[in-house]
Amino acid sequence: MPEYILAADVGGTKIAAAAVSRSGRITHRCEVKTAKDGGRAVVDQLIALLHRLPQRNVRAIGVDVPGLAYQDGSVWAPNIRGWKRMPLGRLLRKHFGVPVTIESDRNAFVVGEAWRGAARGCRNAIFLVVGTGIGAGILADGRLVRGQGELAGSVGWMAIRDEFLAPYASIGCLESLAAGPGIGIAASRRLRRTVTCQEVAQLARRGDETARAVLREAGCSLGLALANLVSIFNPAVILIGGGVAEAGSFMLRPAVQVMKKWTQPIALRQVRILPSRLGDSAGLLGAAKLALDGAKKQRKLS
Numbered sequence: 001m002p003e004y005i006l007a008a009d010v011g012g013t014k015i016a017a018a019a020v021s022r023s024g025r026i027t028h029r030c031e032v033k034t035a036k037d038g039g040r041a042v043v044d045q046l047i048a049l050l051h052r053l054p055q056r057n058v059r060a061i062g063v064d065v066p067g068l069a070y071q072d073g074s075v076w077a078p079n080i081r082g083w084k085r086m087p088l089g090r091l092l093r094k095h096f097g098v099p100v101t102i103e104s105d106r107n108a109f110v111v112g113e114a115w116r117g118a119a120r121g122c123r124n125a126i127f128l129v130v131g132t133g134i135g136a137g138i139l140a141d142g143r144l145v146r147g148q149g150e151l152a153g154s155v156g157w158m159a160i161r162d163e164f165l166a167p168y169a170s171i172g173c174l175e176s177l178a179a180g181p182g183i184g185i186a187a188s189r190r191l192r193r194t195v196t197c198q199e200v201a202q203l204a205r206r207g208d209e210t211a212r213a214v215l216r217e218a219g220c221s222l223g224l225a226l227a228n229l230v231s232i233f234n235p236a237v238i239l240i241g242g243g244v245a246e247a248g249s250f251m252l253r254p255a256v257q258v259m260k261k262w263t264q265p266i267a268l269r270q271v272r273i274l275p276s277r278l279g280d281s282a283g284l285l286g287a288a289k290l291a292l293d294g295a296k297k298q299r300k301l302s
Contacts, residue, residue, distance in 0.1 A: 002021060002022070002057065003021075003022055003057045003058075003059045004019045004020065004021060004027075004053075004054060004057055004058055004059065005019070005020045005021075005022070005058070005059055005060050005061070005062055005288040005291050005292050005295075006018075006019060006020075006050050006053050006058055006060075006061045006062075006096075007019075007020050007061070007062045007063070007284040007285070007287040007288040007291065008046055008049065008050060008061075008062075008063045008064070008284070008287065009063075009064050009105065009108070009280070009283035009284050009287065010034070010042070010046060010063060010064065010065045010066065010077075010080075010105075011034060011066050011105070012034060012066055012077075012079035012080060012132075013033065013034055014031050014032065014033050014034055015031060015032055015033075015034055015042070015045060015046055015049055016029065016030070016031040016280065016283075016284060017029070017030055017031065017046075017049045017050055017052070017053060017284075018030070018053065018284050019053045019054050020284065020285065020288035022059075022292060024115060024116040024285055024288070024289070026281060026284060026285070027054075028052075028053050028054060029284075030049060030052050030053070031049070032045055032049055034080065036081075037081065038080050038081025038082040038083060039081060039082030039083070039086075040082075042080055042083070043086065043088065043091055046063070046088075046092075047091075047092070047095055050092075050096070058096070058098055059098065059099075059291075059292070059295050060098055060099040060100065060101065060291040060292060060294065060295040061092055061096060061098055061099070061100045061101070061291060062100075062101045062102075062103070062108075062286075062287035062288050062289075062290050062291025062292075062294075063088065063092070063100070063101070063102050063103070063287055064102075064103050064104065064105040064107070064108035064109075064283045064284075064286060064287040065077050065083075065088070065102060065103070065104060065105060066079055066080070066104075066105050067079075067080075067083065067104065068104060068149075068150045068151070069102040069103050069104050069107075069150065070085075070150060072087075072089070072090075073087065073088060073089015073090055073093075073100065073102045074086060074087050074088065074089065074090075074102075075088045075102060079132075088102055089101075089102045098295075099291070099294055099295045099298050100291070101287070101290045101291040101294040103286070103287060103290050104135075104137075104150065104153075105129070105135075105283050106127060106129055106135040106136055106137035106153050107137045107144050107146075107153070107286070107290075108137070108282070108283045108286030108287045108290065109127040109129060109137050109239075109241060109276070109282040109283055109286055110125055110126065110127035110136075110137030110138065110139050110144075110239070110286065111137070111139070111144070111285075111286035111289050111290055112278055112281070112282040112283060112284070112285035112286030112287075112288075112289065113125065113127055113239050113276060113277065113278055113282055113286075114139055115285055115286070115289045116278065116285050117239075117276065117277040117278040117282060117285070118237065118239055118274045118275070118276065118277035118278075119139075119236075119237050119239060122139070122235075122236045122237050123139065123141055123142040123236075124139060124140055124141065124233065124234065124235045124236050125138075125139045125235055125236060125237050125238070125239070126138050126139070126229055126233060126235045126237075126238045126239070127238075127239045127241060127276070127282070128155065128225075128226075128229070128238055128239065128240050128241070128242075129241055129242040130178065130179060130180075130222065130240060130241070130242040130243075130244040130245060131179065131180055131242030131243040131244055132179060132180050132181060132243070133156050133171070133175055133179055134155050134156035134172075134174055134175045134178060134179050134225075134242075135153050135154060135155055135156060136153040136155040136229065137153055137286075138152065138153055138233060138235075139235075140233060145233075154172070155174060155225060155229070156171060156172040156174050156175030156179065157172030157173065157174070157175070158172065158173060158174040158225050158228060159173050159174075160173055160174055160177070160221055160224040160225060160228075161173055161177075167182075174221060174222070174225050177217075177218060177221040178218045178219075178221045178222045178225070178244070179244065180196070180197035180198075180243055180244050181197070182218070183197040183200055183214060183215065183218050183244070183247075184196045184197045184199075184200065186214050186217070186218070187199075187200045187203075187210070187211060187214045190210050190213075190214065191210055191211075197243070197244060197247075198243070198246065200214055200215060200247070201215070201246050201247040201248075201250070204247065204250045205250075211250075212250055215247050215250040215251045216250065216251070216254045218244075218247075218251055219247075219250070219251035219252060219253065219254035219255040219258070220254050220255070220258045222251065222255040222258075223254060223255035223256065223257065223258025223259045223261075223262070224258060224259075224262060226238060226255060226256070226258075226259040226263075226273065227258065227259045227261075227262035227263040228262075230259065230263045230264065230267050230268060230271050231262075231263055231264040231267055234264075234267045234270065234271075235271055236270065236271065236272070237271065237272045237273075237274055238271060238272075238273050238274075239274055239275065239276050239277075240252065240273065240274070240275055240276065241275070241276035241279070241282065245275060245276070252273075255273075256273055259273070
């Protein structure tokens with residue numbers, strides 16, 4: 001019988017789960033909306049969802065979360081109520097009795113793309129998530145860059161302006177300028193009515209010049225961040241994913257133009273900027289790969 005990894009991608013709005021083979025094939029996928037109550041209710045949801053998957057020959061469980069995953073398996077997820085230090089790894093190990101790996105979503109995304117996606121085979125790759133917030137999973141020489149407190153990749157806090165404004169104190173400079181909510185706020189101010197980032201993208205596709213200008217300015221801000229990432233990490237590829245990627249060329253074309261202007265020239269010639277190939281499967285595959293590697297390491301130690 002083939003062995004499986006049970007993988008789950010936990011988000012603030014939905015939880016997806018799937019059985020993943022050792023070769024990276026996804027089967028038996030299912031999902032539910034994340035419980036608004038947060039806390040243990042979301043843990044119970046996750047357990048119930050994993051039970052809907054095949055339970056025979058499960059080698060390990062991998063879960064990615066929208067926040068920080070600590071080495072002890074506990075989780076801080078700001079958009080899930082009550083997950084300030086949720087002992088998710090311990091609870092899942094106790095319930096299922098197999099090795100459990102918990103990882104931040106941005107790290108899982110880049111690992112998934114390097115395993116079976118657009119960064120396949122790359123030892124130096126970055127997955128830039130541009131959605132409600134902005135973060136990056138970073139592979140350097142084949143290893144995840146984590147930082148002292150698992151905070152590496154907090155790209156939304158990148159300083160790309162020389163004037164500090166009040167919103168930067170809570171979510172960071174780049175996130176204020178180039179993430180979904182910031183784009184919606186900028187467009188609403190100019191259009192004199194409330195619109196979301198998704199609506200801005202729709203208006204841009206219909207030819208609205210104000211919407212296109214807002215996305216172009218956000219793209220220029222994103223381009224400065226890309227330039228800094230390329231110059232610092234010298235990656236082979238940067239993948240763009242997340243909801244704002246729906247804005248397409250209206251945002252990404254100016255981003256790439258600005259990046260080319262500001263980036264270290266040799267590093268610029270060595271990098272490719274690509275959309276995510278795996279989409280919403282990147283987290284599941286990344287979580288599965290990390291769990292598979294963790295289970296192999298545990299077997300060696302035992």
